Amino acid sequence: MQVEQVPSPNFNDRKHAVNMLVLHYTGMESGEAALTRMCDPAAEVSAHYMIWEDGRISQLVAEDKRAWHAGVSIWQGDTDLNSRSIGIEIVNGGHDVPLSDGTLPPYPDAQIEAVIALCKNILSRHDIPASRVVAHSDIAPARKTDPGEHFPWAQLAAAGIGLWPSAAALSLDESSLMPGDSGPAVSDLQNMLRAIGYGLEANGTYDEATRIVISAFQRRYVPTQITGAADPETLERLAHVYGLGAGAA
Structure with missing residues (x-):
């Protein structure tokens, strides 16, 4: 090189x-x-x-x-x-x-x-x-x-550089979270994003900051659908990246 x-x-x-x-x-x-x-x-x-x-x-x-x-x-x-x-x-x-x-x-x-x-x-x-x-x-x-x-x-x-969720690990269900939603499921979503590394407050509300971070996550891991909404595929990929130990420095 x-x-x-x-x-x-x-x-x-x-x-x-x-x-x-x-x-x-x-x-x-x-x-x-x-x-x-x-x-x-x-x-x-x-x-x-x-x-x-x-x-x-x-x-x-x-x-x-x-x-x-x-x-x-x-x-x-x-x-x-x-x-x-x-x-x-x-x-x-x-x-x-x-x-x-x-x-x-x-x-x-x-x-x-x-x-x-x-x-x-x-x-x-x-x-x-x-x-x-x-x-x-x-x-x-x-x-x-x-x-x-x-x-x-x-x-x-x-090639051993960075993380990528395996398609074999995906088993899509019908759950999704959308801008405007609130409650414990949104808090869980925000806490997973924070554990992976994104700078985001876990306030339990799917606010504009959460939409922006979900869009960034999709841009990297779900590049065919950058919507800012946490659809089933996005949630599955998020859970897998989190499970790969992405929250560990």
């Missing part, structure tokens, strides 16, 4: 040990534009790595330094996630720069192969639990949608 060094000035010292891996898409017209922005001191953004469409890997910030990619975010009760994580930007326009027909641009095979290789390399050198390999949309669901519902999380999980 070859890595090109493209130093960015946008970093500072860590305050915590590395125990997270955060995946993003660049959400810009091109990789060149994204790289220019992450190397611009005025932009005050960066990541440790950027992966191009053809699989090339550029390193912008050393892993022992704090890159500026996560922003205001929370996971498993932790904040200052920039200090705790390694950030990977994947060149893809995503929701910000969709294709001409409005669909999301695909992730080329060579790019995903490079993502998997880099993630496995990082995980071999840092103590990062599967539950702390996250999307930007997981840690900042009200602000971010990357790396998007078109990102192949199942393929990464099959």
Whole structure:
């Protein structure tokens, strides 16, 4: 695995040990534009790595330094996630720069192969639990949608990177929870989301914050139906991710 060094000035010292891996898409017209922005001191953004469409890997910030990619975010009760994580930007326009027909641009095979290789390399050198390999949309669901519902999380999980609920574990029933619902079942839903890692108050009311977090969960684990409603499939996948020990740091 070859890595090109493209130093960015946008970093500072860590305050915590590395125990997270955060995946993003660049959400810009091109990789060149994204790289220019992450190397611009005025932009005050960066990541440790950027992966191009053809699989090339550029390193912008050393892993022992704090890159500026996560922003205001929370996971498993932790904040200052920039200090705790390694950030990977994947060149893809995503929701910000969709294709001409409005669909999301695909992730080329060579790019995903490079993502998997880099993630496995990082995980071999840092103590990062599967539950702390996250999307930007997981840690900042009200602000971010990357790396998007078109990102192949199942393929990464099959390679040992992150979590994915097994289809064999799903046995759908007819239960569902909807925005506006309230009561103990909603509290249970919120507590499972909190245990997995999402920043959410367990107030027993299916409020807007809960809808946003369910949408983020669906974007990652139920990518064909991002509705914000906890339908039977979403509840089953949520229970399975929770059961995989996702609440453990």
